[in-house]
Amino acid sequence: MKKVWITLAAASVLLPGAALAGTAADMQALADKNGCFSCHGMQSKLVGPGFAEVAAKYKGDSQAAERLAKKIREGGKGVWGPVPMPPHGNLGEGDAKKLAEWVLNVG
Numbered sequence: 001m002k003k004v005w006i007t008l009a010a011a012s013v014l015l016p017g018a019a020l021a022g023t024a025a026d027m028q029a030l031a032d033k034n035g036c037f038s039c040h041g042m043q044s045k046l047v048g049p050g051f052a053e054v055a056a057k058y059k060g061d062s063q064a065a066e067r068l069a070k071k072i073r074e075g076g077k078g079v080w081g082p083v084p085m086p087p088h089g090n091l092g093e094g095d096a097k098k099l100a101e102w103v104l105n106v107g
């Protein structure tokens with residue numbers, strides 16, 4: 001049953017204009033679709049930091065979501081090491097913001 005639900009959630013991400021509820025499954029599907037997991041693990045570092053590490057670093061920082069959304073879209077380096085994150089300019093501002101907020105809540 002869980003599988004069916006995840007498939008449905010993934011399908012809703014792929015439908016253009018479909019409203020995103022922003023559930024964890026929706027967000028994982030969105031991150032997957034945008035290739036985030038080729039460089040980020042949920043917990044541990046791959047090329048970039050694990051999303052849980054990012055969440056821990058910015059815990060309590062109310063400006064973090066805004067900054068990270070911008071960085072996801074524009075790319076950048078120097079916070080976690082010399083390896084840069086490439087820009088994801090194809091990502092809309094809304095999706096970048098949702099991804100940033102989701103990353104900040106990965107435990």
Ligand code: HEC
Nearest residue numbers: 034036039047048068076077078079080081083084085099
């Ligand atoms: C080609 C590899 C690559 C891809 C693809 C990638 N990232 Fe990154 N990401 C990195 C690296 C490397 C860093 C560390 C940059 C730094 O040190 O400032 C990073 C950093 C981050 C950070 C922390 C930024 C900071 O300033 O602390 C977030 C959040 C993030 N990535 C989210 C994403 C999301 C969401 C996606 C998918 C849309 C994504 N990344 C795709 C390599 C990648």
